[in-house]
Amino acid sequence: MAKMQGRASLFLWAASLVVFSFSCAVDVSAAECKRKTAGYYLEYMNPDGPARLAFSLQSLPTPLTGKPGDIVRGREVLIDRQRGDCLSCHKISAVTTVADQGGIGPALDGIGSRYSEGQLRQILVDAKVYFPDAIMPPYYKSDSSEPSILNAAEVEDLIAYLKTLK
Amino acid sequence: MRGNLGAALFQIAIGIFAAAVFTADGQPRRAFAPADPSNPLRYLIPGEEFLPPAIAAQQADDFDNPAFALVETGERAWAAPEGTLGRSCRSCHGSGNRNGVRQAAATYPKYVSGLKEVITLTSRINLCRKGNLGADVLAEDSTPMLGMTAYLRWLARGIPETVDNTGPAAELFERGRALYQTKQGLLQLSCAQCHHERFGQKFGGDALSQGHPVAYPAYKTDQQRVITLHERFRMCNTLVRGKGQPDGSDDYIALELFLNWRSRNLPITAPGVRP
Numbered sequence: 001m002a003k004m005q006g007r008a009s010l011f012l013w014a015a016s017l018v019v020f021s022f023s024c025a026v027d028v029s030a031a032e033c034k035r036k037t038a039g040y041y042l043e044y045m046n047p048d049g050p051a052r053l054a055f056s057l058q059s060l061p062t063p064l065t066g067k068p069g070d071i072v073r074g075r076e077v078l079i080d081r082q083r084g085d086c087l088s089c090h091k092i093s094a095v096t097t098v099a100d101q102g103g104i105g106p107a108l109d110g111i112g113s114r115y116s117e118g119q120l121r122q123i124l125v126d127a128k129v130y131f132p133d134a135i136m137p138p139y140y141k142s143d144s145s146e147p148s149i150l151n152a153a154e155v156e157d158l159i160a161y162l163k164t165l166k
Numbered sequence: 167m168r169g170n171l172g173a174a175l176f177q178i179a180i181g182i183f184a185a186a187v188f189t190a191d192g193q194p195r196r197a198f199a200p201a202d203p204s205n206p207l208r209y210l211i212p213g214e215e216f217l218p219p220a221i222a223a224q225q226a227d228d229f230d231n232p233a234f235a236l237v238e239t240g241e242r243a244w245a246a247p248e249g250t251l252g253r254s255c256r257s258c259h260g261s262g263n264r265n266g267v268r269q270a271a272a273t274y275p276k277y278v279s280g281l282k283e284v285i286t287l288t289s290r291i292n293l294c295r296k297g298n299l300g301a302d303v304l305a306e307d308s309t310p311m312l313g314m315t316a317y318l319r320w321l322a323r324g325i326p327e328t329v330d331n332t333g334p335a336a337e338l339f340e341r342g343r344a345l346y347q348t349k350q351g352l353l354q355l356s357c358a359q360c361h362h363e364r365f366g367q368k369f370g371g372d373a374l375s376q377g378h379p380v381a382y383p384a385y386k387t388d389q390q391r392v393i394t395l396h397e398r399f400r401m402c403n404t405l406v407r408g409k410g411q412p413d414g415s416d417d418y419i420a421l422e423l424f425l426n427w428r429s430r431n432l433p434i435t436a437p438g439v440r441p
Contacts, residue, residue, distance in 0.1 A: 082407075088370045100371025104364060135364075137353045147352055149407075 058129055059118030063159075064140065064152035074161030077154045084150065084158055089136070094165060105136060112165040120159050124150075187215050187366050187373065201326070201431035206362065207376065210432045216366070216375040218441065221387065225439035233316055233385040233392050233437030236309070240317025243310060249301030258298060271315075271322040272434050275423045277335045284338045286419055287315055288394075306413035312392050316383050319436035326433055327380055329426035338416075342424025345417055351408025357421075372441055378429035379422065381438025388441060395422060 063069070077084040079098060087095065089104040115123065122129060127136040140155045141148040150158070188194055197209035214222040224230045245261075247254045259267045274287040285293070288306045291314050295301040304311040331339040346357045360369065361377030368374070382395035393401075396418045400410030411418055 101368075102370050103368035104360075104374075135355060135359045137355070149352055 058122055059116060060121040060125060061116075061118035063156050064121070064142075065156050067156070069153070069156030069158065069160035071157075071160045071164055073154075074157035074159070077150065077158050078161055083154060084139070086158075092165065105134065108162065108165055110165060112163045117159060117163060120162050121155070124155050124158065187211065198432050200428075201328075202427075205428060205430070207428065210378065210429055211365070211376050212432060212435065213375045213378055213381050213438065213440075214435065216373040217439075221439050221441055225381070225435070231385065231437065231439055232390075233383070233439065236313045236316040236383075236392050237320045237437060239309065239313030240315070240320075243313055244317060249295065249299035251298070251300040253299055255294070255299075267318075268321045269325050269328070271318040271436075272325045272328050273330065275329065275335075275338075275419055275426070277330070277333065279334075282334070284335050284419060284423060286414065286422065287318060288414065291315070291318075307394050307397060312383055312394070315394070316392065316437045319383065319434060322434045323436065324433050326431050327426055327429050329423065329430065331423060331427040335423065338420045339423050339427060341417075342420035342422070345421050346424055351403060351406030353406040353408075355406045357402070376429075377425065378432055379425045380429055380432050381435045381440070383436060384438035384440045386440055392437065 075095075078086045078092075079095065081088075086092075086108070087098050087101045089102040091101040091103060091107040091109070093107075093109050095101070111120070119130075123136075124139045126138045127134050128138075137149065139149045139158075140152065186195060194209055194211045194215070196215055197211045200207055200210055214225060217225075224232075228234055244255045244259075247257070259265070263269075271287055274290065275284045276290075277284050278290075281293075288304075288311055291311065292303045296303060304314075346362075349356045349359075357377065360374050365374050365376045379395050379398075382398060383392050384398075385391070386393050394413055396411075396413040396415075399418050399421060403410035
């Protein structure tokens with residue numbers, strides 16, 4: 001019996017190894033694409049640009065509206081395709097109502113424990129401060145002459161929701 | 167060891183449902199070498215590689231591909247006399263491959279010396295209609311025009327893209343290249359940021375392709391109709407929350423020229439099916 005179990009688990013090991021090599025291909029693709037197209041890619045990426053700032057150095061601890069946001073409204077902003085539309089690029093396991101979630105940016109699971117509120121605000125206002133290579137646009141412009149994707153209240157609502165993703 | 171059961175099943179599920187564009191060592195499963203060494207892409211991956219397998223299969227099956235109704239419309243129109251001069255397309259072009267009419271659709275946009283400008287396939291068709299048939303000009307996205315372009319692109323199916331970007335077309339080509347890298351819309355994203363730097367990654371439910379135009383005009387499954395390449399451009403403009411341009415605008419012709427050059431050597435697969 002023990003031997004049988006040994007064989008079964010050995011088979012599973014082999015199967016998972018084989019299948020893992022396939023599934024890996026999907027995950028690896030992004031990095032590989034970058035490597036394979038490097039000649040052209042580097043023109044965009046500016047690898048010698050300003051180094052990433054230490055996380056603790058820059059954050060925006062003060063709410064843009066002066067008061068904390070609303071979690072429920074924040075979830076709506078996150079899903080709304082004409083507002084946050086976060087799930088086109090990111091994945092959040094907790095949001096089960098949206099089937100097609102993107103993989104351009106990192107998954108946001110547990111983001112509430114990885115970043116402080118001020119850091120989340122900084123990422124939404126200008127993610128390039130932490131991630132110079134990211135294509136995530138600035139979601140809030142305080143200068144009213146520039147078009148802003150979200151307004152201050154929507155940003156605060158979004159932060160309130162993201163903080164719940166522990 | 168027990169924990170591996172779940173992991174193994176999970177991996178099997180991923181293996182079945184994810185379209186594997188790349189092999190385990192990071193090479194594309196199916197790709198073509200670019201015709202020019204100056205092409206920014208190292209390899210050209212056909213758009214079908216990025217599609218869910220069911221949609222790729224639908225495109226490959228002529229009886230299942232919804233765009234084939236338009237190909238048949240175009241085929242009938244090709245032989246039907248129209249306009250004041252009582253002629254059809256076939257009256258001049260014949261039914262064989264006279265003057266390379268089969269490959270013609272793989273060479274547009276093309277510089278026409280008589281006009282001193284670069285024109286698209288739809289403009290070429292309209293010029294023919296006006297001058298040689300005495301027929302009215304068709305809108306780019308009208309059913310008869312989509313039928314004719316779908317038919318001509320289908321004739322060129324399997325033939326490598328061979329657009330000419332040199333000489334008098336060079337200026338428009340450079341404009342297209344610049345446009346490809348210009349950040350657009352409220353989200354400030356360029357074509358290159360998604361389709362050059364991030365192909366293979368998931369945008370919502372769809373994998374970003376390399377953005378080759380060889381499958382257009384294509385049937386859009388979510389809209390249940392055939393769309394032009396320029397309408398695809400407009401959809402991308404809308405996705406980045408910008409403003410699109412009408413079919414046949416100078417910017418879109420420039421972009422079409424650049425994209426066709428970028429996909430040179432990739433066989434035409436129109437009419438395509440896209441989610």
